[in-house]
Amino acid sequence: MDSLWVDRQGPVVKGSADQGPLSQQQLDEFEQKGFLFEPGFLGGEELARLREELKALLDNDAYRGKNYSIVEPSGKEIRSLFAVHYLSRVFAHLANDERLVGRARQILGGESYVHQSRINYKPGFEGKGFNWHSDFETWHAEDCMPDMHAVSASIVLTDNHEFNGPLMLIPGSHRVFVPCIGETPDNNHEKSLQKQEIGVPSQEALRQLIDRNGIEAPKGSAGGLLLFDCNTLHGSNANMSPDPRSNAFFVYNRVDNRCVEPFAANRRRPDFLAHEPGSDFNP
Ligand code: 6CS
């Protein structure tokens, strides 16, 4: 049987403790697990402002029907809103905050730009899940991100508990690249952002990786920060509770790792999914 994966070469963390806010111990944990959860990263007035902005963006009907606003399979509720660091000054300010950019510098070993930003709203009862996947698999195949020099920062904006579909990660899975079965159809994102079926790892690979290291689902009050490597396998269940599980995500890509022409898909994905450094965005 062909091997289920290819081992990743080289270090995951390419920077050091003296380049930003993370301690050596935190960097070591990220290297080993492929993610790091910091409860209470934000609080007080700053968090309250972000939660107000979260609601204002969600309530803004001007975004309805735009390609960067993804609805749930039911067609009603907003599932994800992309390019939020373009749509909102509040989220733009947070995306450029040294507390995040500094963490990205330490992990990536150099300066970065925002490859993608989004809010996943996961509304109460209606918010469906996200199948297990590696973001890098998609960003490599469809956006042509050359190498694994990107990190996601997920800011918990509503309490994440066991019933409203918290993000689940497989520790250590970032150390292997699981090739995905099947061709990448044109405009795959028009389906995958609602329900990802192409570009997902095999159940056998998932079984073996979960048998090795289990599954972790960092939970906690709004304000937490989850940093996870671009290649760490993650997913989430549907929201079975009345409480939304809304998180904001900024993806930091190292400037020398900018996307070029697609490896697998026929054309690059739209700018709301893969931003060109320094480019403008016309919502
Ligand atoms: O295709 C993408 O870029 C998006 N899809 C998923 C499931 N996670 C990363 C990103 O938001």
Ligand code: FE
């Ligand atoms: Fe993802």
